[in-house]
Amino acid sequence: MRSVKASRHVSRAMLYYGLLVVLYLVLSVALPPNHATEAAYKLTTLQYHVLLLLVLFPLAVIWLIAFYGYSNMKAYSELVKDSTEGVSLDHISNGLMWLAWGLPITSLVQLIAGSIANAHTGFDSASVIISNYASIIFLLIAFHIMSTGTRLWTEQYNLRISIGGTKFLVLAFVTIGSIYTYVIFHNTYAHNDPYRLPHWLLITTVVIPYLYSWFMGFLAAYEVSMVSKNVTGLLYQQGLRYVSGGIVTVVASSIVLQYFRTTVIAPGKALPLGSVLLIVYLLLVLIALGYVLLAYGARKLKKIEEV
Amino acid sequence: MAKPEPSQIYSQVVKVTHVYLGPAADRFIARQVQNHLHKSPEELTYADLANLVDWIQVAVSLITEDKEIIEEYIAQLRKLAQLTLHSNSHPASHGTE
Numbered sequence: 001m002r003s004v005k006a007s008r009h010v011s012r013a014m015l016y017y018g019l020l021v022v023l024y025l026v027l028s029v030a031l032p033p034n035h036a037t038e039a040a041y042k043l044t045t046l047q048y049h050v051l052l053l054l055v056l057f058p059l060a061v062i063w064l065i066a067f068y069g070y071s072n073m074k075a076y077s078e079l080v081k082d083s084t085e086g087v088s089l090d091h092i093s094n095g096l097m098w099l100a101w102g103l104p105i106t107s108l109v110q111l112i113a114g115s116i117a118n119a120h121t122g123f124d125s126a127s128v129i130i131s132n133y134a135s136i137i138f139l140l141i142a143f144h145i146m147s148t149g150t151r152l153w154t155e156q157y158n159l160r161i162s163i164g165g166t167k168f169l170v171l172a173f174v175t176i177g178s179i180y181t182y183v184i185f186h187n188t189y190a191h192n193d194p195y196r197l198p199h200w201l202l203i204t205t206v207v208i209p210y211l212y213s214w215f216m217g218f219l220a221a222y223e224v225s226m227v228s229k230n231v232t233g234l235l236y237q238q239g240l241r242y243v244s245g246g247i248v249t250v251v252a253s254s255i256v257l258q259y260f261r262t263t264v265i266a267p268g269k270a271l272p273l274g275s276v277l278l279i280v281y282l283l284l285v286l287i288a289l290g291y292v293l294l295a296y297g298a299r300k301l302k303k304i305e306e307v
Numbered sequence: 308m309a310k311p312e313p314s315q316i317y318s319q320v321v322k323v324t325h326v327y328l329g330p331a332a333d334r335f336i337a338r339q340v341q342n343h344l345h346k347s348p349e350e351l352t353y354a355d356l357a358n359l360v361d362w363i364q365v366a367v368s369l370i371t372e373d374k375e376i377i378e379e380y381i382a383q384l385r386k387l388a389q390l391t392l393h394s395n396s397h398p399a400s401h402g403t404e
Contacts, residue, residue, distance in 0.1 A: 080331075080334075083330070083334065084330070085330060231329050231330065232325060232326065232329045232330075233325065233326070233327055233328045233329020233330065233331065233332065234326065234327050234376055235327050235328055235329075235367075235370055235371050235373075235376065236327075236328050236329035236330065236331055237329065238371070300370075301331075303369065303370050304328060304331045304335060304370055305331065305334065305335075307335075307338075307366040307367075307369045307370055
């Protein structure tokens with residue numbers, strides 16, 4: 001019975017994925033094009049929409065893998081719901097779910113907000129702000145929930161982060177956070193306020209939430225790898241290592257992607273547009289790879305619970 | 308009502324299984340006992356062990372294709388079965404149950 005409930009997570013996730021892709025497809029075609037882009041690249045409206053669909057295709061594949069990955073993890077956590085690790089795994093899989101859902105939904109929000117801004121230039125600033133906040137919200141919720149789960153998991157095994165580990169995490173976070181804050185404010189002055197927010201709002205609603213969520217993400221990834229190194233069971237470890245590797249890859253790639261997207265403003269000035277797109281897609285592929293590892297590991301662990 | 312304690316032989320089988328299945332060991336063995344022997348963990352006896360080991364071998368073969376690990380695990384369980392068989396057939400030399 002529980003196995004049936006568990007497998008429903010996967011089929012339901014695939015259904016939601018399908019609906020989101022269809023919605024993105026319809027909106028890509030139906031919403032008014034960006035006339036500045038059409039003029040810049042000398043595109044007809046048809047060519048513009050075809051280009052959008054070509055961009056959608058690799059994104060849709062990545063979203064599919066992400067949805068498949070998180071739903072398999074959810075299915076596994078359903079099977080072990082009543083066990084000692086059930087609550088922690090439930091939190092972790094919910095965090096991964098928020099990360100996966102964030103991918104298509106932030107793209108949809110950006111598409112809609114951008115289209116409104118195309119038609120009404122007064123909406124330009126609001127479009128940028130809404131797009132930024134959409135990214136922040138999903139990341140914040142995802143990493144907050146995930147880190148709660150990984151903390152419970154480490155407590156179950158009486159694991160503590162070592163002094164060396166703590167120092168490494170703090171140093172890494174302070175370094176990344178400081179550079180990030182510097183770049184954000186440098187962009188504010190050098191690129192004519194690309195975030196469209198007063199400084200106090202930029203700090204409280206963009207910088208702090210991003211830094212908090214990244215720190216939670218780092219912590220979650222570190223704690224997951226601690227558990228996978230300390231858990232017993234030769235066959236159990238085989239599945240858990242893939243899950244752990246998957247979570248670390250997804251978390252790290254998501255953080256780097258957000259870091260890159262919010263700091264590399266005005267592409268073409270610091271980096272050529274082609275390089276920017278290549279890096280973004282590489283990071284998205286890494287996220288997808290993480291979800292592949294996650295799905296593979298979760299399926300191995302599921303098998304143990306089903307036979 | 309307090310949950311009945313699993314039998315000693317059940318606990319011994321779980322202990323051996325823990326080396327291979329870690330935190331999933333208890334759930335795995337409980338499932339094999341319930342689904343194939345139609346008993347609860349506290350009802351498992353030494354006489355059931357040989358039959359249980361056969362079912363565990365089938366189940367583990369579905370989890371992994373690593374023959375070495377399967378053979379090692381089943382060998383450990385059969386060794387446990389031999390020990391308990393020896394203990395039961397020589398009750399005078401057997402310590403505590």
